[in-house]
Amino acid sequence: MAQHSNKLAKIQAVTANRLLDGHVVYFTAAGEWSDWVDDVVLADGKEDADALLAKAQPSVETRHIVDPYLFEVDQEDGKMVPKSVREKIRMAGPTIRLDLGKQAVARS
Amino acid sequence: MYRYDQFDHKLVAERVNQFRGQVARRMSGEMTEDEFKPLRLMNGVYLQLHAYMLRVAVPYGTLSSVQMHKLADIATKYDKGYGHFTTRQNLQYNWPALEDLPAILEELAEVEMHAIQTSGNCIRNVTSDQYAGAAADEIDDPRIWSEIIRQWSTFHPEFTFLPRKFKFAVTGCSNDRAAIRVHDIGIELVRGKDGDVAFDIYVGGGQGRTPMIGKLIGEAISREDLLAYLESTLRVYNMSGRRDHLYKSRIKILVHDIGAEEMKRRVEEEFVLVKKQGVLELPQEEVDRIRAYFEAPDFEALDDECAELTAVMASHKRFGAWVNTNTAVHKQAGYAIANISLKPIGGVAGDASDEQMHIVADLAEKYAFSEIRVTHEQNLVLAHVKKADLFALWETLEANGMGTPNLGLITDQIVCPGLDYCALANARSIPISQEITERFADLDRQHNIGELKLKISGCINACGHHHVGHIGILGVDKKGTEYYQVTLGGSADEFTAVGKIVGRAFTEHEIVDAIETIVEVYLGLRESPDERFLDAYRRVGIAPFKEKLYADT
Structure with a gap:
């Protein structure tokens, strides 16, 4: 399983890639997978985070999800903002092609 | 260029059909990701940050116009309208959907292309000198020997699960444009004692977290012994290379640990056994058969001096700069090797749009015997262009963002x-x-x-x-x-x-x-x-x- 979160991370959420197209998805409070980071459900502390990841795990088989893992997230002005550059880029798309990835698609 | 025979066609078609079944089983849930991942990797499919990535093999960096048109069409139809040329002389698509991958591989097979040997712990796509067959300084065309190595290594049953990936590079002359000393095996064509083509074999080069320079293990290996020597080297690695530590599993670590002399001794010991079996002796007839695919094109008899070119260079500064930096001396009088820079100022090194790929394919048809090369420095080459055609070629390149006169300069990265x-x-x-x-x-x-x-x-x-x-x-x-x-x-x-x-x-x-x-x-x-x-x-x-x-x- 991928490990992309700081061991001391406090607030975390779960992300993965969708099997069919490989696109980035986020685990929501309803136990669904969303294209948008603002829909994530947050876990506070290691125990909650491990429980959240365990809850997301069955989706690997039932929802065609690949390799779910925890990532650290902040809330800024009501928006979810991943802490690492890596996760910021996954959330938006290539920084050198703003016409590609989620950043190029308006949320309906 | 090499053309598929009936065996190649069958082999690639079977592989596409197998992968179609594997993708279907994965999508239906019959196969887990753990089961599927090694299979997709064997077909060049990675999962990257935003999407899947498909790596298409361009053996020794040589493409036909037809193949380049197909790469452009796939970029349009299945991807986001561009592709990325890599340091392995391959092409990567960054956005294909899993369900489209079998169809993409089928379209590639229509033009004798595939994604085999672009991933996994096998012998990877062989890379070579982009000036092959055109360079004035080469001893022989390295593509001939690269193709022979490709045929020997493709699906080689003994070397399908090596300790780690394994990369070959071949150069046709002592002026190394293929970076052979930073490959697992680097081969330099040399003259043997009898004046025939022979092979210096450098082993254990590589980059990554432990950069090493390849050591000269085999000197002036003869044509008939080439494959036996390579097989022996791979066998020593397969038997003695570490499988317990990902970062210590390349052949460079083995060569470093036991020393070049000991590596040479072990290879030569194995070589005696392989030779005794005799099956890997490379016959002259087979070399001749492959050589025929790489015959020089039908060059015109021309003066090397081209007054027309000299005049335009004098009057057009940017074009003059392009000729000086981006063209190289051709072995045929009146011709030049033209490098197409995929490094425009502010651009993405190695990226080409579908439109640019079509344009390069058209230019190759018009000016360069329908042949294109991909370089390990992420540029393209038209290897055989008449000097008198260079300005017309450059004007089209320049109008389409590919005429930057920066080869080998600080912006050609x-x-x-x-x-x-x-x-x-x-x-x-x-x-x-x-x-x-x-x-x-x-x-x-x-x-x-x-x-x-x-x-x-x-x-x-x-x-x-x-x-x-x-x-x-x-x-x-x-x-x-x-x-x-x-x-x-x-x-x-x-x-x-x-x-x-x-x-x-x-x-x-x-x-x-x-x-x-x-x-x-x-x-x-x-x-x-x-x-x-x-x-x-x-x-x-x-x-x-x-x-x-x-x-x-």
Whole structure:
């Protein structure tokens, strides 16, 4: 399983890639997978985070999800903002092609 | 060019059908990701940051116009309208959907292409000199021998599950344009005792987290013994290479641990056994059969001097600069080798749009016997162009963002996809490259600086060849923030060297200034404009650069 979160991370959420197209998805409070980071459900502390990841795990088989893992997230002005550059880029798309990835698609 | 025979067609078609079934089973849930992953990787399919990535093999970097048109069509139909040419002379698509991959592979097979040997712990796509068959200095066409190695290695049952991936590079002359000394096996064509083509075999080169320069193990190996010698080397590696530690499993670690002499002894011991079996003796008839695919095109008899070209060069400064930097001497009088830069100022190194791919294919049909080469430095080459056609060729290239006269200059960089795409990367490479090209956009300034190979990797796997850059930049992650470490003095030619780390890493905002400081130090200390950056570095060492870079710390 991928490990992309700081061991001391406090607030975390779960992300993965969708099997069919490989696109980035986020685990929501309803136990669904969303294209948008603002829909994530947050876990506070290691125990909650491990429980959240365990809850997301069955989706690997039932929802065609690949390799779910925890990532650290902040809330800024009501928006979810991943802490690492890596996760910021996954959330938006290539920084050198703003016409590609989620950043190029308006949320309906 | 090599054309598929009935066996090749059957083999590739069977592979496509197998993969179609595997994708269907994965999508239906019949197969888990753990079961599917090694199968998709064997077909060149990776899962990257934003989507799947498909790596298409371009054996020894040679493409036909028809194949290039097909690559463009696939980019349009199944991807986002572009492709990325890599340091392995391959092409990568960054956005294909899983369900489309069998159809893409089927379309590739229609033009005799595939994604075999582009991933997994097997012998990977063989790379070679982009000037093959055109260079005035080559002993023989390295594509012939690359193709023979490709046929020997494809699906070789003994070498399908090696300790780690295994990369070959072949150069046809002592002037190494294929970076053979930083490959698992690098082969240089030489003259044997009898004057026939023979092979010097360098073993244990590589980059990544432990850069090593290949050691000359086999000297002037004869044509008939070539495959037996390679088989013996692979056997020693397969038996003795480490499988317990991912970072210590390449052949370079084995050669380093046991020493070059011991490696040579073990290979020669195995070689005696392989030779005794006799089945791997490479017959002259087979070499002749493959050679026929690479016969020189039907060149016209021309004077080498082309008055028309000289006149246009004199009147058109940018074109004149392009001829001086981007063309190379051809073995045939009246012809030139034309390098197409995929490094426009502010662009993404190695990327080409579908439209650009079509244009290059059309130009190859019109001016270059329908043949295109991909270089390990992420550019394209039309190997056989009449000097009289160069201006018309360049005008079309220039009008379509591919006429930049910067080959071998500071803006002609090797750049890995980095953290903008790659799941392994620690830092972004492309934006740093773009900023550097913009800082040094002035063509006169670039030409004044002269040859300077700058290479950028977004992690220690070194796909951007930073270890062998005259200036190398390595992206590192420090607590979620990107930093850039600089190395100086690397080189990937016949005098291969691994660069030295200059000091503490720079932030994203400091790195371009740091590169400019290094260039200014060089300009200040070079003995003449003819003393290249690398020559000056070798003369003065790292100290003057270090002193200036860290003067305030």
